Amino acid sequence: MLRKPGALSTLGFGMVGRIPLAMNPVAIILLISSTKDSFAEAGLASGAYTLAGALVGPRIGRLADRFGTRKVLLPITIIHIASMLWLIQVSRGSLLLIMLAGALTGATLANIGSYTRTRWSRALSDRKELNSALSIESVLDEISFVGGPALAGLLFVEFSPSFAPLAGLVLLVIGAAGLGISSTHHDISTNREKRRSALLGIFMVKPLLISLIALGGVFGGNTVAI
CATH class of the missing domain: 1.20.5 (Single alpha-helices involved in coiled-coils or other helix-helix interfaces)
Structure with a gap:
């Protein structure tokens, strides 16, 4: 399976790109709790982020099925970058602005793991190879969900409150750009x-x-x- 064309790039960029999904909720809590001195407001901001992602994420995935990964993933990532920068900018402002920025940030974060799983399911016809690919994806999910929050906390302690969300943006850009550029006809559902x-x-x-x-x-x- 790993010898298939594009397999290693899909795994590599997919791993890097999915880390922000685990980092961001913790990074947002740390950011807002430090700037507003309130864990209640931090929790509301993170909750708005997570809820918006849950509601909008499947619809973005449907667009990716229709138009292909490249045409959806790259533009939505640009919007996410602007949204996260806005959240950092208003992190000392009113709770309403913080929640709006958090919701927009969550709504525009691409679920990279879903894109890579879809790519595997369309590119691999052999059931054993597909099962192997999906098993690796599950392992990468576990690694990111364990390592992402820890990385966010480490960056918060060692640098600044805004460093963790900014680092998440860098990781997302690397993963999304890599997957978007390497997208094929397999990314479009017929x-x-x-x-x-x-x-x-x-x-x-x-x-x-x-x-x-x-x-x-x-x-x-x-x-x-x-």
């Missing part, structure tokens, strides 16, 4: 509506989605609470 209706028609899919939503709530809540 029968997306048929697949979507067929998937939702499977009985066990809806309970699975509910379980995943609950699990996501646990992870998101723990991040803010801790």
Whole structure:
């Protein structure tokens, strides 16, 4: 599987690009709590960031299915960069502005792991190779979700409150640019509506989605609470 054209670049850029997904909630809490001296406002900002990402992320993914990774990932990353810089700029301002900036930042953060998994599922026809690729993706997810918050805390302590979110932007640019430039025809779905209706028609899919939503709530809540 790793010998396939573009396999190593997909894994490498995917690993780098998904770290901000784990870094940013902690980085935002550290940033706002230090500038506003309030963990309540920091939690609200991080909550707005996470909720907006959960609501808008699937719709951005649908656009990527329709138009391809390059046409969606690169523009949305540019908007995310501007949004994060705005959040840093208003981090000492009113709570409303902070939450608006946080929500826009979360809504425009591309879920790199979803893009790479989709790329594998369309590029690999062999079931064993696909299972291997998805297993590696799961390992990379775990590494990023363990290492991302730790990295955010380390950068906060060693440098400044804004250094962690800025570092997240750098990592995202590297990952998104690499995946966007290397995108192929495999990134475009040719029968997306048929697949979507067929998937939702499977009985066990809806309970699975509910379980995943609950699990996501646990992870998101723990991040803010801790």
